[in-house]
Amino acid sequence: MVRVDGRGEGASLVRVRGLDKKYQRGSEEIHVLQGLNLDVEAGDFVAFMGPSGSGKTTLLNLLGGIDLPTAGTITVAGDEITHLSGSKLTAWRARHVGFIFQMYNLIPVLTAFQNVELPLLLTRLSKAERRRHVEIALSVVGLADRMHHYPRQLSGGQEQRVSIARAIVADPTFLLCDEPTGDLDRKSADEIMALVEELVNQYGKTVLMVTHDPLVAARAHTILHLDKGVLVEGVRAGQDVLAGGGA
Amino acid sequence: MKFLPLIFANLFRKKIRLTLTLNSFAVALFLFAFLAVVKDAFNRGSDVAGADRLVVINRVSIINTIPLKYAAQIQRIPGVKFVTHNNWFGGIYQEEKNFFPQFVIDPENQRQVFPELVVSDGQWNKFLKNRQGAIVGARTAQRFGLKIGDRIPLKTAIWGAGSWEFNIDGIYHGKRAEDDETQLWFQWDYFEERVPERMKGQVGWYVVKLDSPDYAVNVAKTIDETFANSPYETKTETESAFAASWVKQFGNIQFLILTIGSVVFFTLLLVTGNTMAISVRERTSELAVLKAIGFSDLTVLFFVLAESLFIALIGGLWGLALAYGLIPFMGAALNGLLPNLVLPPSILGLGLGVALLIGAASGLLPGLGAMRLRVVNALRRV
């Protein structure tokens, strides 16, 4: 159950209270998040929507520990990450977060296999064990037969699937997606979203996703809008589309 | 190490750039080796000089002579083991540019005073029996294709004009790579026979072998005191001091070499550092992704440093290998102008160390930049 009023008591996987984020642009100070609250439970699939510049990516970055808030707390699986030091935060991120970016961000000089293996290099698994995990991850995304291809030999959709495999291979606590279909054509986008739904429904993954595409957002269980620095519950997907909002 | 595939993949990302940078390193290390070797050659006299040998020359001028009869007096001084005398022949073999040193030697004491220059007994004995015999150093023999049994003429201008002929009875080798193998030796008796009357009985210099280096200072002093106030006053010093002051006359050559060396290395540092910086800059978003995945800042620094060290190592080895192979040929081109160019393991080791140092230094700045990269800023967005 997802809440944005800051009054969730139960076993939330992700708990955010009073999140503030300010940054400088030139001479102005932008107060992009203002006292944001969020509760997400394990297995939830949440989409964040909002106009450009509303801070969706900022929120995702904060949740993923690649940025620090100006004020407020973020607790994930019981760990309060807002006060972790640099190297501890990095270690936490390696263990708990799987990122899926719009630009896939695969390393071009590595094969699909090697790209997916990257997060495992941070663990103590042996070479054989790593191989096993990679093969599983790649077969989940349906690319087991392309293991040794380089990114330039893959289509956009395939690259994104490799990227997803990389995100799940170390079995992270939750997946953070930033416009995962932004660069894809409609057909590939559908395939990707089907995969993400499978991860949630079949494998019980928790997914937090930022998107501006209402059709993509519709796949999520819950849609939240970022408005004036806080999250507001969206109306059910269908009505959003009819209302023409959320773009 | 499990990170090796990642590091290698990054290195081979742009093959041309890798080749160019490797070769830049190779070039600089080659130059380093070459300059070190040349500097060594200039200092050679000083390095091979014996600590237990003294050189006795005429105090007034090195080109003045000393009487042969001084030998007996020098021999009697305590601490003196052997005394030998020499003259500089300075003849011309075919044409002036074929210069190599020729010495008139005292066969009785030559090998005892210079044990590092080795001739087989068979050849030496043949030489002794032949008034016009000559022993030639291996390097000169090779340079002109001289063999035992050959007869060579030398034209002299100093010792009365004329052409003197010699039979090559033997070839000597130096024990160490740095020893001079270019000399030609012939018999004192033959020399005395042929020089004009006024030049007989005169020696160019004496070389004295001591019982031990500890006697050097005292014996030198005694020799000079013995002949003070005579018509031929002497100046005696250790062979190394003699060679060193000779070398010092080359003056600023060493300084020049050091300056060039510094210019080269500074330039190289700049070039490789820049290449590393460029390659890091190109990969900003990838490095950010690695950090997002969870690679620590230090690990990223390590990746960058590993790359530059690898380039330094391979490039350096390549350059030193080239030096090892080519320097003997360059030595031949400078034939006669400099002593033979020798590339000892110590220079190779030093060169490698320097290459690694430069590799580390040139990777450091970009590496630190990569380390401090803020993921948030670097993740690309459209």
Place this chain on the structure above:
Amino acid sequence: MAIPVIYNLRSIKARWTSAIVAVVGIAGTVGVFIAMLSLARGFRATLIASGSPGNALILRAGAPSEMMGGVTLDTVKVIQDEPGIARDDSGPLVTQEVVGIMPFPLISTGTDANVQVRGVSPNVLRIRRFVKIVQGQMFEPGLAQLVVGKNASTTYSGLTLGNTVTFGGGRWQVVGIFDAGGSAFDSEIWCDARILNQVLKRPDNIFQSLTVHLTSPEAFQQFKDAVVTDPRMNVDVTREVDYYAKQSTTLTKLITILGGIVAAIMAIGAVFGALNTMYSAVAERSREIATMRALGFSIGSVVLSFVFEALCIAFIGGALGCVAVLPLNGLTTGTMNWQTFSHLAFAFRITPGLLVAGMIFALVMGVAGGVPPALRAARAKISVALREL
């Protein structure tokens, strides 16, 4: 049509760190190249300057240099009467000379170096007209007095005006300092030839060389023919200029070869540096290039554009190298001339010719570093490059 030059200049400015690297690489190479060659030039020039076109040097036949020569007083007398010799109120302009090398302590290191001491005739200044006494006066014939070349007096200790030095078993007083116009003589000490003969324990009436001043440089051939065919003596006659040119060959050759090797190696390194810079430039700007091609600029103009950019960088590098090395001009250094075994001071000598050569060298490196990347840039497929992000 050609791509506007301003594009290149702005591009260089935008990627100025890389450009600076290539510039410095080329500057360093050009600098070293010019420095080494000017060292060799300077050495040679010093020696050549020692000879005057109107003078001839006479040595015993077959003697390769003065030190090995031997000319008797009788020969001197015969030569004095030969046609072609200039005369003035002091008589025939002939100086009979003796050279020796004597150890003197260097001011810089304190150790001894061998100095060329030249015994001359008292009228030597009339034969070597470019030599002028700048302090004190000429030595008096028959006395143990010295005049010292200006370089010698600043290189060795004790050779200052009024000082007394000991060498050769005698005490000599320094009565004058002379300026020999930057020639080898500036590193020498001169005294009366007869006195030096005594000190070197040489026979009194034998000298090592004769230098004569001719009535004119053209009189040389006539003089030489007369002397060489004269049965009373057996001597070689050379123009003084030629003699000194020959004396410099060994060391000049050594410095030139060493310098050439070093410069060649550095040039290769500099070209690599330039190539790296230009290849990176091409890679970073592939989209711009493709856009220009899409707009209609031809392959040729793209190539030219990049080569021009490389040449700009090379030009700046070359100029920087020339400027950096200019302060060396005239800087004196000293070394031992292996043919005379004596210490010789000489100066770096940078000529306009060398500077031009340096610039050409730089531009050649620029072309070498600019053409391959330019060709690659031009041949890239437009469509591929445009899509690249």
